[in-house]
Amino acid sequence: MGDGEFEYRFKVPLHDIDAAGIMFFGHLFRHAHDAYEAFMGAIGFPLDQVIREGSWRLPLVHAEADYRLPLRHGDKTTVRLSPSKVGHSSFVLDYRFIGDGGQLSASARTVHAQMAADGAAAVPLAEPLWAALSARLVDHGRDQSSL
């Protein structure tokens, strides 16, 4: 859903740069998660409340990133986040890190699985969360394939 794509902005801070003079690759995931937190708040599921209420948990089971262009100190960056798959008990989020000139600097993906509060087993996504995520998909049909 092009118009629904979520945007999160940041500027690469001094402390994200490493000894090689570019953003340390691991920090990309911190920014991706900050974008994810902002996104979850925007769609009605602020993570701090979700965690405090404790009814369910959404741990990451997979994360990956591709680095195309170095991110440097002071670079203004926009993270474009959208769900690419919403499954029975998990969902996939895609992130594109776009530089000030419109160039794609990096992309990332995280896979989240809904677990029961005791963490022992995957459970179906809560219906309101499933609906909110699906509304952000390009194709709104519930994906029944296993993730």
Next chain:
Amino acid sequence: MGDGEFEYRFKVPLHDIDAAGIMFFGHLFRHAHDAYEAFMGAIGFPLDQVIREGSWRLPLVHAEADYRLPLRHGDKTTVRLSPSKVGHSSFVLDYRFIGDGGQLSASARTVHAQMAADGAAAVPLAEPLWAALSARLVDHGRDQSSL
């Protein structure tokens, strides 16, 4: 107590360096805390157990550091940690960051207060903790002054 001074070693990793080419000052506190965790384990109070048992908490109420020489990527560093004060409901830890050539690169200090499990009030240090910390002081007398 020279012989009791606790030592913790680390090598400055690539990701601790910032855009100015030296260790980001805030990361010194991460290493100080890693040394503190190792120290607490060594004197019989591993923090993970203390936190899980939940009988008391030891939040930091103050932290400070002086930076004398830049820490650079790959620098082998020894943290020398010792309590400098053990009070009624709080204690002070001092840290010296020593480089490979024996030079003092930085020093730090943290002040910890024992709180009841609900965090609402400072409580006297648990007697075994007080004893273990005091045994590491140069002067073993219980300091009665307020911190």
Next chain:
Amino acid sequence: MGDGEFEYRFKVPLHDIDAAGIMFFGHLFRHAHDAYEAFMGAIGFPLDQVIREGSWRLPLVHAEADYRLPLRHGDKTTVRLSPSKVGHSSFVLDYRFIGDGGQLSASARTVHAQMAADGAAAVPLAEPLWAALSARLVDHGRDQSSL
């Protein structure tokens, strides 16, 4: 200068919380530095440019913080930053971390010294930097005391 006090806002992210359930104390310095970067940009000295041009450096020589109230996941926080001293070759910045209800959660202080590009010696603050920082002081007189 009350009207000139600089404000920087952030929301405590999930990854800043530690095993004790509150913001890890060391992360306060990361947020303080993010505020400092924003401040330096606002007064005309964006750190990324200053570092790239390489004419001078502003390493921290001291940092400290006092923690009054725990910062928790999701807490909306405002950092109020102001110079409290502008000396011959160094300056002091004070930070107050204010919660959503107006309460003071923490305060911090950083001391920065201007060094020659080779890092070998403290040098007088560049005049435009001195002027920009002094304009933010309550008392605009140049402080001649040693820091």
Next chain:
Amino acid sequence: MGDGEFEYRFKVPLHDIDAAGIMFFGHLFRHAHDAYEAFMGAIGFPLDQVIREGSWRLPLVHAEADYRLPLRHGDKTTVRLSPSKVGHSSFVLDYRFIGDGGQLSASARTVHAQMAADGAAAVPLAEPLWAALSARLVDHGRDQSSL
């Protein structure tokens, strides 16, 4: 090469735990990189020297991780690192995070490409680095496929 597999140990520190009570997923990459730095030192290419000499660079072009079991505060963890592919101008490292009881907690992979010092183009892996990495492969044959 079973006997050549590199091991790096760490204990999950307090500050790696997040608001959900487990290690923040992004920190796994910091530990992976610490293991990589130790590995590179062990095979004769300490990264701090490589970077200072500046003859070539090894930026990450891809990183990924699978999270199987939560890592908790105090967990003693061994990272087992080995190259899984050594190509013309890039190489792949695999990491397994093994808990104290021998369980696989997480796995990760990083892909590194050798770039000319100006970062403009991928260049063939330096011959000594190619040889050192290949000696750690199960199959020592040089992989000619593109990565």
